[in-house]
Amino acid sequence: METNSQSNRDALHNTANEIRRLAREKTPIKYAQDKVMNQLHINAQTALDYQKSMQEGIMKFAHSIGEGSYFEDSVTYLIGMSYGDWNYKMNEEWRVPLRWFRFNGNYMGKDNNRNWRAWMYFDGMLMAADDFGNLNMAYVGYKMGLPELVYKNWITMDGKDSFWVQYGIDLAKSGR
Known part of the structure; x- marks a missing residue:
C-alpha cells in the first residue's frame, strides 16, 4: 500500500490500532501475504485444470450429446x-488458532465466533477466514472466465462480503 496519500496513511494507522487491540485480547496475528497468494494461485490452477479436463475425454463426449454444459459444470464446480474444500471458515488452518486457549473460562475451539475474527494480515488489511473464502471464490471465478453474477452472492452481500468479493475480482484482473 502506498503511503503518499492521507487516506492510505489513515488506513494503515487504523489497521495498526486494530492489531494492537487484538494483541491485547491475546488474538494471534499472522502475516499471510504469501499464504493467501499461494492458495489463490493453487485454487485457480486447480479450477483451470478441471475446466481443461471437461474439454477432454468423457466430459467432452457428455457435453457433445447434450448432457450438461461447460458453463454449468464450471459454475457447479x-x-x-x-x-x-474451499470453505475456509471451517478449515482449522485458516481460522484463528485458539483451539488450545480459554477465554473467560470458555474453550475457544470449533464453532466459536472468535474463530471468525480477522487475524491474517494481507495487503495492509486484516482478513478473517470467511473473508478469504469470499476473496477466493471471486478470484477463482474470474480466472475461470465466469461472469460476476456467478460469484457475487446478491442475497448476503453485506459491506464486508462485497468488499472481499470485489477485492478478489480486482486481484485477478490485475494479474496477481
Whole structure:
C-alpha cells in the first residue's frame, strides 16, 4: 500500500490500532501475504485444470450429446468447492488458532465466533477466514472466465462480503 496519500496513511494507522487491540485480547496475528497468494494461485490452477479436463475425454463426449454444459459444470464446480474444500471458515488452518486457549473460562475451539475474527494480515488489511473464502471464490471465478453474477452472492452481500468479493475480482484482473 502506498503511503503518499492521507487516506492510505489513515488506513494503515487504523489497521495498526486494530492489531494492537487484538494483541491485547491475546488474538494471534499472522502475516499471510504469501499464504493467501499461494492458495489463490493453487485454487485457480486447480479450477483451470478441471475446466481443461471437461474439454477432454468423457466430459467432452457428455457435453457433445447434450448432457450438461461447460458453463454449468464450471459454475457447479466453483460453488461446490466454495462450500466444500474451499470453505475456509471451517478449515482449522485458516481460522484463528485458539483451539488450545480459554477465554473467560470458555474453550475457544470449533464453532466459536472468535474463530471468525480477522487475524491474517494481507495487503495492509486484516482478513478473517470467511473473508478469504469470499476473496477466493471471486478470484477463482474470474480466472475461470465466469461472469460476476456467478460469484457475487446478491442475497448476503453485506459491506464486508462485497468488499472481499470485489477485492478478489480486482486481484485477478490485475494479474496477481
